[in-house]
Amino acid sequence: MRRGVLRTGFVGWLLLAGGCGNVNPAPYEWKLPLGFPDPAVPEDNPMSTAKVELGRRLFYDKRLSANGTQSCASCHRQEYAFTDGRTTALGSTGEHHRRNSMSLANVAYAASLTWADPVVPDLEAQALVPLFGTHPVELGMAGQETLLLQRLSEDARYPKLFAQAFPEQRQPVSMASVVRAIAAFERTLLSGGSPYDRYTYGDEVDALSPSAMRGMKLFFSQRLGCLHCHRGFAFSDSVKHKLMAFPEVTFHNTNLYNVDGHGAYPATDQGLAEFTGKPEDMGRFRSPTLRNVAVTAPYMHDGSIATLSEVLDHYAAGGRACAQGSGPSPYQSEFIQGFTLTAEEKQDLLSFLESLTDTKFLTDPRFSDPFASTP
Template sequence: MKQWVLLSALTCLGSACGDRPAPGPERYQWRLPAGFPTPRVPADNPMTEAKVQLGRRLFYDKRLSLNGTQACASCHEQARAFTDGRTHGLGSTGELHRRNAQGLANIAYATSYTWANPNLTSLELQALTPLFGKEPVELGFADKEEELLARLRADPDLAARFAEAFPEEAEPVSLASITRALASFERTLLSGNSPYDQYLYGGKVNALSPAAKRGMELFFSERLECNHCHSGFNFQDAAIHEGSSEAVLPFHNTGLYNEDGAGAYPATDPGLIELTGRPEDMGSFRASSLRNVALTAPYMHDGSIATLSEVLDHYAAGGRARMLDSSQTSPLRSGFVRGFTLTPEEKADMLAFLEALTDTEFLTDPRFADPALHP
């Protein structure tokens, strides 16, 4: 860096080149899918190629778990659209979590993170939860921040990558730089080249089968109401980007439980009400994106629905009925969960459309893969 500045100054002597800023890390060049807006990025964490590559390494590094058994990628596998296929997440200590691991495709556009926490509104902040959380334990570094930092600083190659990504920092390997690098990589996980996208934006009229086209019409119909909670380019009603005015934080009750006839969810996980204390938030959770949904089973916040076919059955029934009274569904369920009837042929069409949201290129893109396997 100092040599470059000296050479630049010598070159400018006697010329009108003016003041030039010292070169910093190369800015990241977005490769946005057709129809996708540019993600909004925090002002204190601008995207750079060095940060993205460092974050990718950290994402796959098992040293980010205290016992060295798990990385972020252990619960977010690329081949599964960055989910893990489990009913409930499994932490590095073997603790089974109460919730299903969410996918990371297009997470750059989310307005909140995890299933039901309106306070986690940035990827940088969210990264602290798996690293240091105690209930449940994920990566296991609670109260051991210095041990994590010492472990990473001891690797000369990794320390050099931190210095490249954060040249302005006196100590590049810090908790802030770890979370910023991870967030930068996660923002690059853009998925928008499914058959649906090829049909809609690529002019490939045969990218969707006739069944998928019929399913698409059903999906966007007022009869089924699917697109109210799964809307827009990301099939998710909460999205933020450079052109957004402000973030919206919707949460929904899908009628998944009704234990007492008044809408109660299991005490082990009642949803948004845990944080807000408002009775109307009982059973409310964030709507997930439907991108790559055919690969992200099992479904719902607790992984209690095994297949997409069963998901359609759940919504067709207007939610689950109270255990003691099969005719009574939750009074707290969303107004969009009203129930509907599908013929066997229509159900097959809906499944064909949902499967057409799978972006196979995303699942194998080497830019998102383990750098040990794809340098």
């Protein structure tokens, strides 16, 4: 818990140092997909068009890493629904991480922002982790805040962009402004134009194939129980939005591992238990969104399942540990009960999961690399 408290305290200090942040010269116009509620936006970081565009540049700028080799987008690539296609992430210094990069699709609605950390309160605080974290190293800027601000201040465009985004700040180019802008951009990464959405919210009766239709009925059936952890517009059960009094924050053990026959996970990553110290939190991780899941392989917190077909095998067996002979875990979720599928049913379910792919989101120029077309 201590590391999380320190991170939260640090971002609080940054935001206090940066000023009140209550001026919003050009409000951002949300164009929410049908069926989506208004996102919850912190009062001290209101959305604006200028702030979002600044955040987009910062998100793709490799000068935010100490050695100039990586940006936020290095681990969150648009064509992969802002994942990276790797088993586990790779930091700017070449350090391999222990976890798979999560999708940023609809991250504005995420009530928890990592696989198993319950104490990162918002996207502003989360942005500090890749920037300044030391274990593992991601962007590697720990202790080099002055260098980062110098790089940005000496750029021909950034001082003006920061001043437009944060006109109330005496010194617009600041760490507080950097994390606020990145968070603002990330909140715009909304994905809600898949065939499933067009069928469900747009009344396009032909948007889903007959196979995907059958798979949708299977997905939302009590027999399979997928809807318990992947529900609603977000296809996740860890959700927050403007209409909610309190966010839903949940973590689950899917019996991916049972290394000792008593529910233990590998010592390298034991999930929520690392923060709470509670045995019952062994192997509990956040349920990621299933939107665009067909392009976000490999799967699970450690990227240890290569394909969607294998993911279905995992849940059908009541957890991979059961399939490998280790048996059920005393800590596994009550929703992991196992089920049987015919070959046709499995294909139908895969067709439905593929129907959650929002191809426009994967190519939308509003979310693309601004440096790719900049001389």
